[in-house]
Amino acid sequence: xxxxxxxxxxxxxxxxxxxxxxxxxxxxxxxxxxxxxxxxxxxxxxxxxxxxxxxxxxxxxxxxxxxxxxxxxxxxxxxxxxxxxxxxxxxxxxxxxxxxxxxxxxxxxxxxxxxxxxxxxxxxxxxxxxxxxxxx
Numbered sequence: 001x002x003x004x005x006x007x008x009x010x011x012x013x014x015x016x017x018x019x020x021x022x023x024x025x026x027x028x029x030x031x032x033x034x035x036x037x038x039x040x041x042x043x044x045x046x047x048x049x050x051x052x053x054x055x056x057x058x059x060x061x062x063x064x065x066x067x068x069x070x071x072x073x074x075x076x077x078x079x080x081x082x083x084x085x086x087x088x089x090x091x092x093x094x095x096x097x098x099x100x101x102x103x104x105x106x107x108x109x110x111x112x113x114x115x116x117x118x119x120x121x122x123x124x125x126x127x128x129x130x131x132x133x134x135x136x
Contacts, residue, residue: 058097
């Protein structure tokens with residue numbers, strides 16, 4: 001409430017009182033995001049799906065996936081691709097939650113281990129079998 005006291009002469013309703021206003025103060029909502037791969041390590045040529053797990057992201061949050069610092073998949077909580085050994089994957093989350101604090105925020109960085117496919121071979125060596133006559 002606010003009281004206004006006038007110093008002007010011949011004023012009625014002095015002091016004048018305003019209406020009351022009720023305010024709600026929402027607490028800050030710290031924003032964070034972590035990511036996890038479906039596989040790591042992985043064999044060469046196999047796709048990996050990364051999933052983002054937001055905290056206080058809002059509804060809906062915005063996701064920007066990055067591989068080696070370059071923007072790739074956008075605005076989805078999951079991202080799939082064929083990784084190369086040593087790739088570093090992160091996700092930047094931009095929250096639209098009320099009173100979001102720390103947005104945008106970058107996830108943990110995941111370094112991919114991609115193992116080369118091994119060539120499998122079988123060698124059959126010819127061996128001579130001797131037969132002995134007279135044995136039954």
